[in-house]
Amino acid sequence: MPEQPDFYTTTGNKSGLWSWIFSTDHKRIGVLYLFSLLVFFSIGAAFGLLMRLELIAPGKTIVEAATYNAFFTLHGVIMIFLFIIPGIPVSLGNFFLPLQIGAGDLAFPRINLLSWWLYMAGGLMALMSLFLGSGPPDTGWTFYAPYSIRTGTNVTMAVSAAFVLGFSSILTGLNFVTTIHRMRAPGMTWFRMPLFVWSLYATAWVQILATPILGITLLLVVTERLFGVGFFDPAKGGDPILYQHLFWIYSHPAVYIMVLPAMGVITEIIPVFSRRTIFGYKAIAFSSMAIASVGYFVWGHHMFTSGMSDTSRAVFSFLTFIVAIPSGVKVFNWVASLYKGSIRVDAPLLFSLSFIFLFSLGGLTGLIMGSLATNVHIHGTHFIVAHFHYVMFGGAGFAFIAGLHYWFPKMTGRMYSERRAKTGWAFLFTGFQLLYFPLFILGWQGMPRRYYDYLPDFHPLNAASTVGSWILAAGLIIIFFNLLRSIRNGGQAGPNPWGGTTLEWRTSSPPPAENFEVAPVVTEGPYAYHHKKDRIL
Amino acid sequence: MNFQSSTQAVDSVFIFIVAISVALLTGIVATMVYFVVRYSRERNPDPENIEGNLLLEIVWVVIPLIIVLAMFFYGWRGFRFMRTAPANALLVKAYASMWRWDFEYDNGRKTDRLIVPSGRPVKLVITSRDVLHSLFIPAFRVKEDAVPGMLTHLWFLPDGTGDYDLFCSEYCGTGHSEMITKVQVMTAEDFRKWRLEAPHEKTGEDVDGVPALLRKKGCLACHSIDGTRKIGPTFKGLFMSRVIVVTGGKEHEVTANEQYLRRSVMEPEADIVKGFPPVMPREKDNLTEEELSSIVGFIKGLRE
Incomplete structure (x- = not known):
């Protein structure tokens, strides 16, 4: 590989911090996003740990009810709008989408930078809502009307933050769709694209089409709060169920914004560590598109006890079961992709295999939520809290960590400590089960969610869950300490430490500013291991 | 099936x-x-x-x-x-408000806990007086949101006698996790007697010297009588004590005399006690003059 300066040393005419926050290089913006996400994730996780600490025993432990309500609202707002929705697309996607399709950058580099600025503006507004006005918002991340209309806390600021973040998301989606359509390397047909790119493509369409609905809805909430126009508060002639429909028309597809790119990451990692092609390429690609499209029509399953008509409940339950099928197809193809491979369980694969287990458990408990009779009992209890943490954290979160380890050598040119990564995994995985599994049982026993205080019967499992949160936190600290430390201290990784076949492994680590010295020409599919045995480690 | x-x-x-x-x-x-x-x-x-x-x-x-x-x-x-509730179901109206449950029977009798006979289906028709709530009885696996301006419903079949928990399971503000009451299942015979006695009685029985009115009106969800700090200030030793309140963003000290107590119940938003959230609902249209006097009288009796 010819020696070229990597993108960290190519700063253009700017220097220091300016070479980052005004850079239009997709790789720099990806790294910028990565660190921003890490900061917001740490804040969100801190709120989560404080909530669990409060719940270690019934009654007051550390804070008053109003403070606890602010904790879970901000935990939700930060984790959803600032971490997991932007999450993989803006960080790993930003960095690797152009590399994987052999492009020099995204189609609109300056819009990409604008997305980051909007993201930071929204993030700062969300944090400011903590300190400004009449106290932090206390509505939960769902901002359900009419409580969100009537509460005296700073809901307007938090809602406006989510509104601004929506623009960031839409612009990223537009950028990705255009890039994938127009900037693929010569010879890279649609079915020669890596499946991570397919997942980003499906996600981008959801971002473009669904996010405006959230924007409008939140704008209506602000209008109602500021000017007393009655959209959602029945006291003014509004309809609270209308709010729920509008909110979930976005926020259910948003679940797929969170999890589709995660599935894409897993699909990249499995072939590389089993040294064979993916099983069922087209099935996985089409299932992403199927999830993205059917996912628009299942929002009503968040409203099975809301008072909406029984007919719509039946229809939404039916469609919810249908959307389970493409997710199942992915799981089956992943497992089949291990068949007759030559497997080495390095950290990225270890996190990916954990993903398959946790996501399957989360998905299957989703069937219990999706069935009407059982939903009535567990709706709004800790069961749903357990379910979505298995899917979001066990799914999207674990995939994010898997992807970070997989692409870390490419992004930094360094290798992390494999032993520390696995130690971190052991803590994270154990803590995760102890933290979230008891919540399934608590939910089935009837403990409602968003409860500051609870009956003594629920004490033992709550205490266990809180202990789990400490083990999980220790795992996260080990994992991020390992990665951050290795940026400077890790050994040289070389251009292709895993023997990957997708295009990002054909350039140096870290890549040069223009990505490839010679624009790549593609002649075969992305996971062409059949004639590459000589390249195996 | x-x-x-x-x-x-x-x-x-x-x-x-x-x-x-x-x-x-x-x-x-x-x-x-x-x-x-x-x-x-x-x-x-x-x-x-x-x-x-x-x-x-x-x-x-x-x-x-x-x-x-x-x-x-x-x-x-x-x-x-x-x-699909059976035709012979007992119909009870359920009203949710921040943060209490009220039940009303066909003969006009009102309670703050749901009292039902064993062996007969019960149909609840539910609504809310303010924000969203959700009526959840884990033992009977039933739940339905209480939506202001709308009637929703559920039904269940109580069997065996005893007390079961009834929770609010839709987040409704500071006192959400205090919005708990009981379903009391009686024998059919006891229920018949209960239903006939004093059908228009409003307050139920006093328990341990605490007027049932305070429980019924939901005061005790947020105010303790033993000095414990809950969502609102405790009633114990409140009368004639010095209280720091916030009025229109300015702090000042007042004496909790009778006039102050009456106003704080009827128009709680006027003066907010420092360190507590401004969440108490106005009772102006909910209390009669006698009820107000009785509540204030009780608080006066808790003077230290």
């Missing part, structure tokens, strides 16, 4: 889905672990490049499709049973 009660309907659907899910999860994880061990790089240095298999793809679309359709159907049948 003959369902006897909501409890039995929910539990049978739950067991059906969980049994299949456990089998699927075990199958997926066992296969995955087996492949990882059997095809490890040491055991299998030469991988085989299998691109896919159309028949398998069809199999793992069609079989799961049949399974989930069965789950949908079973869940929907159970749900339909749970939504």
